[in-house]
Amino acid sequence: MEYIADMDSVFEIIAEPNRRAILSLLVLSKQSVGEIERQLRMPQPTVSKHLRVLREAGFVESTVDAQRRLYRLRPEPLQELDAWLAQFRRFWSAHVDALERHLDRLDQPTIDHSRPTKKTTTRRRGPNRERDKGEK
Amino acid sequence: MEYIADMDSVFEIIAEPNRRAILSLLVLSKQSVGEIERQLRMPQPTVSKHLRVLREAGFVESTVDAQRRLYRLRPEPLQELDAWLAQFRRFWSAHVDALERHLDRLDQPTIDHSRPTKKTTTRRRGPNRERDKGEK
DNA sequence: TCATTATATGCCTTGACACGTATATGCTGT
DNA sequence: ACAGCATATACGTGTCAAGGCATATAATGA
Numbered sequence: 001m002e003y004i005a006d007m008d009s010v011f012e013i014i015a016e017p018n019r020r021a022i023l024s025l026l027v028l029s030k031q032s033v034g035e036i037e038r039q040l041r042m043p044q045p046t047v048s049k050h051l052r053v054l055r056e057a058g059f060v061e062s063t064v065d066a067q068r069r070l071y072r073l074r075p076e077p078l079q080e081l082d083a084w085l086a087q088f089r090r091f092w093s094a095h096v097d098a099l100e101r102h103l104d105r106l107d108q109p110t111i112d113h114s115r116p117t118k119k120t121t122t123r124r125r126g127p128n129r130e131r132d133k134g135e136k
Numbered sequence: 137m138e139y140i141a142d143m144d145s146v147f148e149i150i151a152e153p154n155r156r157a158i159l160s161l162l163v164l165s166k167q168s169v170g171e172i173e174r175q176l177r178m179p180q181p182t183v184s185k186h187l188r189v190l191r192e193a194g195f196v197e198s199t200v201d202a203q204r205r206l207y208r209l210r211p212e213p214l215q216e217l218d219a220w221l222a223q224f225r226r227f228w229s230a231h232v233d234a235l236e237r238h239l240d241r242l243d244q245p246t247i248d249h250s251r252p253t254k255k256t257t258t259r260r261r262g263p264n265r266e267r268d269k270g271e272k
Numbered sequence: 273t274c275a276t277t278a279t280a281t282g283c284c285t286t287g288a289c290a291c292g293t294a295t296a297t298g299c300t301g302t
Numbered sequence: 303a304c305a306g307c308a309t310a311t312a313c314g315t316g317t318c319a320a321g322g323c324a325t326a327t328a329a330t331g332a
Contacts, residue, residue: 168309170307170308180308180310181311183309185311187310188311204309205309
């Protein structure tokens with residue numbers, strides 16, 4: 001019966017590293033499935049499945065070239081992502097300004113959030129916060 | 137022992153709709169957990185958990201205000217996303233140019249990819265491809 | 273027609289994550 | 303010290319997507 005995947009939002013699509021790799025490859029030029037397979041060193045079914053997801057989400061389209069299918073990028077979904085990102089651009093330019101204006105006026109120190117239980121304090125992912133107010 | 141989540145890439149973080157909602161809220165101004173909880177109408181543990189993920193990924197930071205924690209946005213991870221997106225901007229401006237130049241010269245028709253099995257041709261997700269070469 | 277190449281799909285397993293509910297921890301004012 | 307509020311964490315559960323492997327389908331050339 002073949003399952004219907006969810007996978008709507010642009011964001012979920014690009015959450016997958018292999019798919020991002022495919023997109024980054026296709027931005028250079030059209031590629032056939034086999035070419036993608038070889039360049040990214042992933043099994044062919046994996047490539048095909050990801051391409052299907054990308055196609056159904058509008059990220060790519062394909063044309064037939066003899067027995068192969070050539071996949072090419074389509075701009076719309078990425079532009080959509082860009083549009084979402086736009087709301088933050090104002091913010092981070094403002095942020096840079098603020099930094100420049102009063103460079104060392106720290107509003108409040110950043111806090112360690114982990115609640116010390118009896119057990120070891122949970123810490124993950126490498127150097128945490130060590131650059132937090134690192135300026136000055 | 138408390139599990140260590142993966143959740144590295146910026147992309148996986150923003151794949152979650154509630155997290156995107158939180159980010160979009162925080163871009164306006166700092167908010168406490170309770171304020172987020174009320175505005176987004178999600179249970180408090182949910183908010184706290186997402187905030188933790190966002191914090192550990194560097195999207196937000198928090199400061200203490202009496203018993204509450206005020207969360208504020210941090211620009212870096214979103215800038216990272218923006219940087220990734222940059223590689224495609226060249227592409228889609230080029231694409232727009234091409235469209236403008238020969239607007240109705242369709243290079244190749246877009247193909248239907250589903251392989252007709254005995255079973256019904258697989259079609260998913262609503263209006264498929266109906267806008268594929270929709271221009272002109 | 274047949275072998276070969278190219279691509280798509282099916283099935284199964286595994287793991288990750290989001291959520292609900294309950295509870296722990298911590299700060300504040302009395 | 304205690305009650306109450308604010309936030310964080312633990313645990314159990316269901317869902318869903320990604321990958322491996324096998325196989326189906328299609329086009330090509332001999």
